[in-house]
Amino acid sequence: MKAALAVARNTFREAVRDRVLFLVVGFGAVLIAASRILSPIALGEGPRITVDLGLAGLGLVGFAIVALIGTNLVYKEIERRTVHVVLSRPLSRPAYLVGKWMGLTATMAAAVLAMGTVLAVMAVLLEGPRILVPWCRPCSSSSAPTACSPPSPCCSRRFRRRCSPPSTR
Numbered sequence: 001m002k003a004a005l006a007v008a009r010n011t012f013r014e015a016v017r018d019r020v021l022f023l024v025v026g027f028g029a030v031l032i033a034a035s036r037i038l039s040p041i042a043l044g045e046g047p048r049i050t051v052d053l054g055l056a057g058l059g060l061v062g063f064a065i066v067a068l069i070g071t072n073l074v075y076k077e078i079e080r081r082t083v084h085v086v087l088s089r090p091l092s093r094p095a096y097l098v099g100k101w102m103g104l105t106a107t108m109a110a111a112v113l114a115m116g117t118v119l120a121v122m123a124v125l126l127e128g129p130r131i132l133v134p135w136c137r138p139c140s141s142s143s144a145p146t147a148c149s150p151p152s153p154c155c156s157r158r159f160r161r162r163c164s165p166p167s168t169r
Helices: 002-016 019-042 046-079 082-088 093-127
Strands: 136-138 161-163
Touching: 002 046, 002 093, 019 046, 019 093, 046 082, 046 093, 082 093
Parallel strands: none
Antiparallel strands: 136 161
16 A cells, blocks of 8 residues: 555656646636636626536546546656556556556546635635525525524524525425
């Protein structure tokens, strides 16, 4: 397991240094920014368009990282003949493959986490915290102060909301 973790750490470092990763993440950021341009077309559904396109962009970025960076890493290993040096060590082929997979997965997770954080911050700035918990509605002015029960993340003293779980149909 230590050998697989060493390969994963090396794969992650190599993938982060790759320019293709920055190109893919930049494309995802442009897609999130483009969703703001498309918001006026949506007639009042701007935040929803931003979130939907952002989540679709996260999926595309994850797929592009696996497809482009994964093949590029294997190509570089074969072209530079470092795969022969690595596999001549006391390292089994399954441990090598698992390490490569873990490193590529860590790279994808880091990129998607960064873009997801940017998307969540953008969505909260546009719509407020209720966009993260969609079944929370603002409390009516005539309701009692105890209208927010059961307590949920959106029901705080600062944001009084009537919270009910989504209805099942």
